[in-house]
Amino acid sequence: MTIRFYATPATKPTAWLPALALLVMVPAADAGTPINERAAADPTGKVEVSNTAGSVVVTTWPRNEVEVTGSLGTGAEGLEFSSVDKLTRVKVNLPERSSRVEGTSLIIKLPAGSSLAVNTVSADVSAKGVRGQQRLQSVSGDIHTEAAAEDVECKTVSGHVTVAGTGQRGLLTVTTVSGDATVTSVAGEVNGNTVSGNFTITMGDTSRSRLRSTSGDLGLKGHVAQDARLDFESISGDVRLDLQGPVGAEFEMSSFNGQIRNCFGPKATRTSEYAPGSELRFREGQGTARVRIKTLNGDISVCNK
Amino acid sequence: MTPGRLDSAQRLDDALARLPGSIEPARDLWPAIEAQLEPRDVRAGRRWLWPAAAAAVLLVAGSSLITANLLRREDSAVARQLPASGRLTYAAAAFGPGQTLDPTYDAARQELARSLAARIERLPPDARQQLERNLAELRRASAEINAALELRPGDALLEELLLNTYQDELAVLASVDQLTGGNGAGTTTDPTRMQL
Amino acid sequence: MAEQGTESEFERARRAAEERALVESAKRGATSAFAALYRNHLGKVYGLCLRMTANPATAEDCTQEAFIQAWRSLPSFESRSAFGTWLHRIAVNVVLAHGRRRREQLGTDASAEEEAVTLADPSVGDEGAVLDLEQAISRLPAGARQALVLVGLYGHSHEEAAAMLGIAVGTCKSQLHRARQLLGERLAAQEAGR
Numbered sequence: 001m002t003i004r005f006y007a008t009p010a011t012k013p014t015a016w017l018p019a020l021a022l023l024v025m026v027p028a029a030d031a032g033t034p035i036n037e038r039a040a041a042d043p044t045g046k047v048e049v050s051n052t053a054g055s056v057v058v059t060t061w062p063r064n065e066v067e068v069t070g071s072l073g074t075g076a077e078g079l080e081f082s083s084v085d086k087l088t089r090v091k092v093n094l095p096e097r098s099s100r101v102e103g104t105s106l107i108i109k110l111p112a113g114s115s116l117a118v119n120t121v122s123a124d125v126s127a128k129g130v131r132g133q134q135r136l137q138s139v140s141g142d143i144h145t146e147a148a149a150e151d152v153e154c155k156t157v158s159g160h161v162t163v164a165g166t167g168q169r170g171l172l173t174v175t176t177v178s179g180d181a182t183v184t185s186v187a188g189e190v191n192g193n194t195v196s197g198n199f200t201i202t203m204g205d206t207s208r209s210r211l212r213s214t215s216g217d218l219g220l221k222g223h224v225a226q227d228a229r230l231d232f233e234s235i236s237g238d239v240r241l242d243l244q245g246p247v248g249a250e251f252e253m254s255s256f257n258g259q260i261r262n263c264f265g266p267k268a269t270r271t272s273e274y275a276p277g278s279e280l281r282f283r284e285g286q287g288t289a290r291v292r293i294k295t296l297n298g299d300i301s302v303c304n305k
Numbered sequence: 306m307t308p309g310r311l312d313s314a315q316r317l318d319d320a321l322a323r324l325p326g327s328i329e330p331a332r333d334l335w336p337a338i339e340a341q342l343e344p345r346d347v348r349a350g351r352r353w354l355w356p357a358a359a360a361a362v363l364l365v366a367g368s369s370l371i372t373a374n375l376l377r378r379e380d381s382a383v384a385r386q387l388p389a390s391g392r393l394t395y396a397a398a399a400f401g402p403g404q405t406l407d408p409t410y411d412a413a414r415q416e417l418a419r420s421l422a423a424r425i426e427r428l429p430p431d432a433r434q435q436l437e438r439n440l441a442e443l444r445r446a447s448a449e450i451n452a453a454l455e456l457r458p459g460d461a462l463l464e465e466l467l468l469n470t471y472q473d474e475l476a477v478l479a480s481v482d483q484l485t486g487g488n489g490a491g492t493t494t495d496p497t498r499m500q501l
Numbered sequence: 502m503a504e505q506g507t508e509s510e511f512e513r514a515r516r517a518a519e520e521r522a523l524v525e526s527a528k529r530g531a532t533s534a535f536a537a538l539y540r541n542h543l544g545k546v547y548g549l550c551l552r553m554t555a556n557p558a559t560a561e562d563c564t565q566e567a568f569i570q571a572w573r574s575l576p577s578f579e580s581r582s583a584f585g586t587w588l589h590r591i592a593v594n595v596v597l598a599h600g601r602r603r604r605e606q607l608g609t610d611a612s613a614e615e616e617a618v619t620l621a622d623p624s625v626g627d628e629g630a631v632l633d634l635e636q637a638i639s640r641l642p643a644g645a646r647q648a649l650v651l652v653g654l655y656g657h658s659h660e661e662a663a664a665m666l667g668i669a670v671g672t673c674k675s676q677l678h679r680a681r682q683l684l685g686e687r688l689a690a691q692e693a694g695r
Contacts, residue, residue, distance in 0.1 A: 119484075122429060139484050140432045155480055157428075158435040177439045177477055193473060195439040212469060214439075214446045235446040235466060254462050256453060277462070296450060296466050317685055320634050321653050327544025328551055330561050335539060338568045345530030345576075458532060 032074075035106070037081045038067040043111040044132060045086035049118040052094055054103025055141075056120060060112035060129035066090075067109040073102035115150070124159075142179075147172045147186045154181075160197075165204045174199070180216075192218075198237075206230075213237045217298075221305075224249050228289040236297040243304045248287015251302060254279040255295040263303035344455055399451045417478040424485040436481060443474040524584050528575050535575075539568055542585055545655070546592050552650040553596045555639035563599055567592040589655065593647075593665040600643065637687050641680050644668075648676035649684075 041047070043064050049056055054073055061067075066088045068081060077093040092104045103123060110116070115132030118125050120141045127134060127145040134152040136143045142160045145152065149168040154161045154175070161174050161181040169188035174181045176197040183190055185204035192199045192211040199211055203222035208229045211218045215236040223245040224230065232239050238258070253260050253268070255278050260268035264284050271277035293300050425433055450467040457463060520541070526534035546567055551560035570591050578587055638646060651662035652673070663673040 122432075137484055139428060140435075155484065157432050157481060157484065175476070175480055177481070178435045193476060195442055195473065195477060212473060214443055214470065214473060233466065233469060235450070235470060256460075256462060256466075277457075277460075294462055294466065296446075296453070296463070317681060317688060320688075324634060324654060326548060326655065328548035329544055330547045330564065331557065332561065334543070334547075334561060334565050334568075335536065338539065338565050338572075339532065339536070341569050342532050342535065342572050 033072040035068055035070045035072055035079055035104075037069075037079070038065055039081070039083035039088060040064060041066040041083055041088050041111060041114070042086040044113040044115075045088060045111070046115045046117065046132075047088045047108070047110050048090070049106065049108060049116070050089075050091040050120070051104055051106055051118075051123045052092060052121045053101060054092075054105050054123045056106045056108065056118050056123055056125045058108045058110065058116060058118070058125075058127040058130060060114075060131075061109045062112075063109075064111055065109075066111075066114075069107045070105040073104040075101035076104050079104075147183075147188075167204070169205065169207070224287070224289045224291065226287050226289060228291075230289070230291045232291075232293045234295045234298045237295070238298045239293050239295060239300050241291070241293075241302045243302070246285055246287075247289075247304055248285035249289035249291050250281075250283045251291045251293075252279075252281050253291075253293040253300050253302070255298065255300055257297045258295045258299040261299065261301045261303075263301075344458075399447075414475060414478070417475070417482060421478055421482055421485070424482065427485060436477075440474070440477065443470060443477065446470050447474070520584055524575070524578065527572070528578070535572055538584070542588055545585065546588060549589060549592050549650060549655060550596055552635075552638055552654065553593070553647050554599070555646065559599060563592065563595045566599075567595045570595065586657075586661070589651075589657070590665050593651070596647075597666070634684070637684055638680075641683060644676045645680035645683065648673050649680035652677050653680070 041064055047058075047066055049058070066083060068079070068090050072079060072092070075095065077095045080089065080091040080093055082089045088110070090106065090108065092106070094101055106123075110130070112129055112131045114130060115134065116127060116130050117135040118127070118137065120138040122140045123138065124141040125136050125138055125143045125145070127136065129146065131148040131150065133150045134145060134154075136145060136153070137155045138159045139156065140158045141156070142162070143154045143156060144162045145154065146164050146166050147168075147170055148166050149170045151171045151173070152163065153173045154163065156175075156179045157177045159176070159179045161176060161179060161183075163172055163174065163181070163183045163186060165184060165186035167185070167187060170186075171189045172183065172186050172191070174183065174190075174192045174194075176194045178196045179194070180197045181192055181194065181199045183192070183200070184202045186201075187205040187207075189208040190201060190206055190211075191209065192201070192213075194212075194216045195214045197213070197216045198219070199213065199216060200219040201209065201211070201221070203209075203220065203224070205225055206222075206228060207225055209220070210231045211220075211233070213234045216234070217237045218232050218234055218239045219242070220230070220232070220240070221242045221244070224243055224247055226248065228249070247264070251262075251264075253262075254271075258278070260278050260280050262268065262280055262282070264282065266280060266282040268278040268280040271279050291302075293302075425436060428436065447467060447470045450463055450470060454460060454463050454467065520538070523534045523538050523541075527538060543564070547560060547564045550563040550567070551557060554560050554563060567588065571588055574591070578584070638649065641649065647666055648662060651657045651665060652659060657665070659670050659673050659677075663670040666673060668676075
C-alpha cells in the first residue's frame, strides 16, 4: 500500500522500514531541492524509475537497500518513493498544469541482483553494474548501460543507446526510431531495430544477432563466433562487416540496388543481366557460422581487418 | 524422278525428319525478356493470393511480430500514395501488384495510429518531429519496395523486405504508444505547458 | 520432326488445356505464367530463328524480341488458334524485319544475296565429313532456307508459310523445291566423294 507524505524542507521525514516503506519528497518550491531517501529492498527485487526530464543514474552496491539521492527540479510536484515486497518505485511527479518544469536529477543505488525498469521522456539514463533484467526506455534521452546475463531492453525514439558487455551471455534488444546505438562486446544474443539510426556492434561472444534498419547504417566489427547466426537487413542503409581473426562462416548476401563488396574473394553476381539485383554466396574457412545480409538500396561490404 | 533421285530425296526427308525441333540457346534469354515485360493493369476478376506462411495479424502492445495475408487490391495507385507528412494517416497497405495486406493488419495499424495521434501531441516538439519524420521514412520505404515489386512481382527479397518494413512500422507505433502512455512518463503534464 | 513422338490423345489434350490456362493467366498480367509459356516454347522459337537467320547471336535477339512482342500482343490473342503457331508467326515477322533492317543498313541487294551461295562445290563444308545438315541448311539462300524451315522442319502448310513470309503460295513452293534441290545436290556430292 502506498502512503504519500508531504513535508516542509525543515521537517523532512526519512522512514526506513524493511519490506514496507514509503517516502515522498517535499514539493519543489525551490530550485534543486535535494533528495535523500533510502529503503530496504530485496536483493533480487525490481526497481522502477520514472522521471520525465533531467537524468537517472543507477549504480549498484552491496547493500540490500535502494537509495535515491539527487535534486528535484523546479516545478516538480514531488518524488514518490515506495518499497513494497519486492518492488521499489521511484517516480517524479509533475503537476497537471505547470508553466515550466526543470529536470530532476536522480542518483539511485540498488542491489546488483535487482532488475531495473526506467522510463523517461528526455532524461538521460545511465546504469552500471545491474545484473538483473533491464527495461530502459526514453523518448529522447540517451541510454547507457551494461549487459549482463539477463535480458536487457533499451528503447528510444531519438535518444542514443550505448551498451557495453560484461562477458556474460544474455539477450540484448535495442529499438530506436532515429537514435544511434553502439554495442560493445556483448555476449549472447543482440537484436536491434531502427528506422534511421546507425547501429554499430562490436562483437563479443555474440552467438546470434539480428539487426534491421530502414535507412540507418548497420556496422558490425570483430570476430564471428563459431556457430554464430548473424542476420542483417536494411532498406536503404549500408551494411558493413569488418571482421577480425580467422573467419569460418557461410555468407549469403543479396541486394536489389546496392553494391556488394567482398574482400574475401568471390564476387557478387547479378541475379538478372538487365534488371537490378545482386547476390553473393560463399563459404570462408571451416567454421559453421552463418551470415545473411539483405538490402534494397544499401551497399554491403564484408571485409577482414 | 529416277530411283536414285528418289532415294536421295527420301534420305533427305529422313534426315530432315530427324532434326530436333527445339534448340536451346547458349545463354539464358529470360532475364532480358522479363525486364521488358510491361506490367498489365489488372482490374478484371478477383485474384487472391495466400503466401505459404500466411497467418493472422497479431498486434500486442510492444510486439513487433506480424505476418501477412495477401488479398486483392482495388487500386494500386492509392496504396502507393504517401500520406501528408505530419499526420498519422494510412492508405491500405500494398504488398506488390494486385495485393494488399490483411484488413486485420490495416485495422490494427489504423487503430494504433488513432490512439497515438493524441499521445504524440504530448511529445516534446523535437521528438514529435523526429517520430513523424521517421514514420514518413517507413512509408516512403514501403512505397519504394512496392514500386520495385511492380517491376519484379513475387521477388522473394523484395517481399521479405516489405513485410519487415510493415513490421517495423507497427513496432515503432507500438513502441511510441508504450513510451507515451501507461508508464507515467510525461503523461501527467499538460504538454502544451511542458518545456523540456 | 524428331520430338513429335507417340504422345497419346489424352496427353495432348491435357497439355493443350494447361497451355490455355497459362495463356489466360498471362493475358491477365501474370509474368510467371508467361515465363512458363516461354520455357515451353523457347526451344522451338529459338530453333526457328536460328535456322531462319543462320546466325546464333541474331537468333537470340530475334527470340527475345519475339517473346516481348508476344507479351505485348497477348491481350489480342484469341485462344481459337494454337498459341505455338501464333508465336511462330511473331517470330517469323521478327526475323524478316531484322533481315530488312540489315539489308537497309548494308545496302545489299536481296537478289544478289540469294545467288551468293552454292552447295554443289565439294570444297564448301568439311571434306569427308558426314553431311552436316544443319550447316547445309544455314548456307542455303535466305528465301529457300526460310521456306524449308517453316514447311520442311516445322510442319507449316504452304499457305501458312506463305502468309508468314509475305509471299505467294507458288513462290513458297518454288523456294522449298530449290532448297531441297540444293541440299540433295550436296548430299549426292558428299556420297560421291567417299
